[in-house]
Amino acid sequence: MDKNRKTAYYALSSVELKKAYSNIALHHHIIRGKPDSPAFVRQLVYGVLESKMTLDYILDQLVPSGVEKLRKSDRIVLRMGLYQLAYMNVPIYAAVDESVRLAKRFCKGHEGFINATLRTYVRNKEKINLPERGADEVRYLSIRYSYEPWIVELWREQYTAEFVEKMLGAGNVTPGVDIRANGLRITRDDLEGRLVAQGYTVKPGALSESALRITGGTKMLTETGLYKQGKFSIQDEGSMLVTAMLDPKPGDVVVDVCAAPGGKTLAIAERMHNNGQIVASDIYVRKLEIINKEAKRLGVSIIETKTWDAAKVNSAMIGKADRVLADVPCSGLGVVRRKPEIKYKKRTADMELLPKKQLEILTASSQYVKVGGVLVYSTCTINADENQKVVSEFLKKNPAFKKAEKIQLMPNVNGTDGIFICKMVNQQG
Numbered sequence: 001m002d003k004n005r006k007t008a009y010y011a012l013s014s015v016e017l018k019k020a021y022s023n024i025a026l027h028h029h030i031i032r033g034k035p036d037s038p039a040f041v042r043q044l045v046y047g048v049l050e051s052k053m054t055l056d057y058i059l060d061q062l063v064p065s066g067v068e069k070l071r072k073s074d075r076i077v078l079r080m081g082l083y084q085l086a087y088m089n090v091p092i093y094a095a096v097d098e099s100v101r102l103a104k105r106f107c108k109g110h111e112g113f114i115n116a117t118l119r120t121y122v123r124n125k126e127k128i129n130l131p132e133r134g135a136d137e138v139r140y141l142s143i144r145y146s147y148e149p150w151i152v153e154l155w156r157e158q159y160t161a162e163f164v165e166k167m168l169g170a171g172n173v174t175p176g177v178d179i180r181a182n183g184l185r186i187t188r189d190d191l192e193g194r195l196v197a198q199g200y201t202v203k204p205g206a207l208s209e210s211a212l213r214i215t216g217g218t219k220m221l222t223e224t225g226l227y228k229q230g231k232f233s234i235q236d237e238g239s240m241l242v243t244a245m246l247d248p249k250p251g252d253v254v255v256d257v258c259a260a261p262g263g264k265t266l267a268i269a270e271r272m273h274n275n276g277q278i279v280a281s282d283i284y285v286r287k288l289e290i291i292n293k294e295a296k297r298l299g300v301s302i303i304e305t306k307t308w309d310a311a312k313v314n315s316a317m318i319g320k321a322d323r324v325l326a327d328v329p330c331s332g333l334g335v336v337r338r339k340p341e342i343k344y345k346k347r348t349a350d351m352e353l354l355p356k357k358q359l360e361i362l363t364a365s366s367q368y369v370k371v372g373g374v375l376v377y378s379t380c381t382i383n384a385d386e387n388q389k390v391v392s393e394f395l396k397k398n399p400a401f402k403k404a405e406k407i408q409l410m411p412n413v414n415g416t417d418g419i420f421i422c423k424m425v426n427q428q429g
Contacts, residue, residue, distance in 0.1 A: 001101050005080065007033035008044040009102055012076050015049065015341055022049055022341055030220065038220065046174045047087055048079045049340040053146040055079045058086070058128055062117050073106045074114065081118045085125075092122055141165065145172060150347040151333065158384050163412075167382070170412035171336040171343070177214045177221060178205065179232045180240055183270050184299050186231045188212060194226060207416065208240035210267075230298040235263045236338070238409045238416030239380070242327065243267040245405060245423045246376045250275035252322040255368045257310040257361060260287030262294055264327055269300040279317065281308035311360040317368045323376070326365040328358045330379040330386050334418025337411055358390045366398055369426040375401060378421045382410065387420040400428045 007029050014025035026045050030038050048055065059067045059078055067075065081099030084090040096118045103111035121128070133140040138156070142149045145168035155164045181188040192202045192212055198219070205211025212232075214221065221227055221234065242264055248254050250273045259265045259280035269278055280303050282288050288305040295303050308314055310326070331351055332342045345351070362377050369375050377394075379386055387408065395401060405423040409416045 001105060002098050003033060004035040004037050004040045005044070005098050005102055006105075007035040008041045008048075008080060009076060009106060011041070011045045012048055012080070013073070013106075016072055016076060019341075022046070022339055027220075027222070031223075042174070043088065044080060044083065046340060048076075048083045050172045050174070050343075051083060051087065051146050052079065052340075052344065053143055054130075055082050055086075055146075057130070057143045058082060058121070059117070061128055062120050062124075071107065071110070074103075074110050077102050077107055077114055078117060081114070082121060085118065085121060096122070137161075141168060145169060147171075147336075147343045148345065148347070151343065154383060166412040167410065170410075172340075173337060173411070175236075175337050175411075175415075175417075178235060178237045178240075179212050179214060179221065180208070180210045180235045180267055180270075181212065181232050182230055182298050183210065184274055185229070186226075191226065191231055194231075198224065198226075205237045205240070207237050207414070208244060210270075211237040211240055213237070228297070233263065233266060233294070233298065235267065236335075236417045236419075238334075238414065238419035239263060240267060241407070241409065241416075241419065242325070242376065242378045242421050243271055245407075245421050246323050246325055246374060248272050248276070248323050252276045253320055254278045254323045254325070255317055255321040255365070256280045256325045256327070257308075257365045258282060258327050258329065259291060259305070260284060262287075262291035264325060265291055265303060266294055266298055266300055268325070269295070269302055270298070272302065274300055274302055276302055278303045279306060279321075280304065281306045281310065281314070283307065283309050311357060311364055313364045313367050319368070319370055321368040321373060322370055323374045324365050324368050325376050325378070326362050327378045328361050330354060330358070330381040331383060333381045333383055334409075334411075334420070335380050338417065355385050355390050358386060359393055362390065362394050363398070366394070366401060366426070369401075371426055371428060373426050374404075375424045375426065376421060377424070378419065380417055380419055382408070382418040382420075387422075391422045391424075395424070400426055402427050 011025045011029040014020040015022050035041050056067045081095055084095035100111050100115045103114040131140050138149050138152050141152045181191045195202045199217050200214050201216035203213050248268050256265045260282040265280045285307050336342045401424045404425050407421050409419040
């Protein structure tokens with residue numbers, strides 16, 4: 001059996017059956033399965049996840065009983081085969097035959113059905129069409145770009161129809177890898193040179209002086225000596241801009257209230273030249289352990305981790321911080337190109353309550369800011385209800401704070417994740 005497709009199946013199965021994050025599942029199974037072409041595996045896994053609703057719409061026309069009645073293992077193998085036939089430059093015989101081999105292992109007794117379904121697609125693909133656009137625009141966009149309808153509707157309420165379609169398309173473009181040079185151990189230029197020497201294609205980021213964008217290379221970045229020596233971390237350039245806007249200085253006291261898994265916390269420490277104090281809190285002890293482990297790898301020693309509910313005030317920190325970061329839990333709609341499974345979240349009561357929770361966290365966090373100090377609110381979503389409206393409500397209720405700077409990064413405009421950042425200053429006690 002082909003190791004590449006077997007690895008892709010295991011990764012997709014983890015996402016589908018165990019609700020694993022795609023980036024974590026993919027990383028785990030590539031290391032474990034040792035496929036011949038990790039790039040092929042990534043393309044197949046992300047492609048299937050990005051196009052899941054489109055693939056299921058097509059399969060629904062090929063399977064008499066309907067795609068919803070298929071066993072999950074059958075559905076995963078069929079999506080993989082169909083994606084190779086419809087979107088990848090894979091010969092028909094290879095896509096079909098390797099899917100049948102997968103079925104013999106994971107869909108026993110159904111390999112004939114898998115074979116027949118894929119060959120029916122090959123014979124009839126010119127007759128298969130998407131829904132009519134004019135009849136139901138939301139449904140058309142939902143199937144065409146593979147997003148839950150409520151996301152399409154939400155964005156169409158907040159942006160123009162043309163802009164929304166560009167956003168939907170940009171969310172389906174698997175991004176390259178951005179890394180943050182650890183200034184405590186290496187310069188960005190030196191890191192760039194060393195990675196180029198190892199066969200990677202590298203170019204400087206456009207928004208952050210620490211960012212490099214990586215493509216090419218045959219070895220996983222986290223397996224390189226440079227990574228293990230703490231010379232860099234993997235982080236989207238948009239997220240790096242959060243630290244830049246916070247602008248922590250050496251010697252500052254900084255509070256990061258929703259710190260885990262710690263990418264921004266560690267970037268703050270690097271920007272402070274590992275000089276000062278960072279109090280990093282999160283509600284989960286296990287996630288704080290990740291920060292402590294990464295701090296050792298990067299040579300950071302100024303972070304103190306604490307278990308704390310960010311919506312509650314830590315009385316010991318009131319008025320103590322020069323800078324406070326509230327990077328709050330959100331719907332995650334800005335990172336669908338890295339975690340395409342987010343596109344299939346259902347709109348739940350908990351999701352509707354997110355803005356209320358976000359405002360509680362921002363309000364509690366503001367109490368730690370010294371007079372003249374900085375408060376930054378950020379999310380990784382594209383939704384005015386969680387972003388602009390939360391900030392507006394906070395500023396209305398807390399007149400001591402004034403907005404200094406605000407930005408909404410967009411994948412289709414900035415080439416980054418969809419990150420919202422607002423910087424506020426405490427102008428009076």
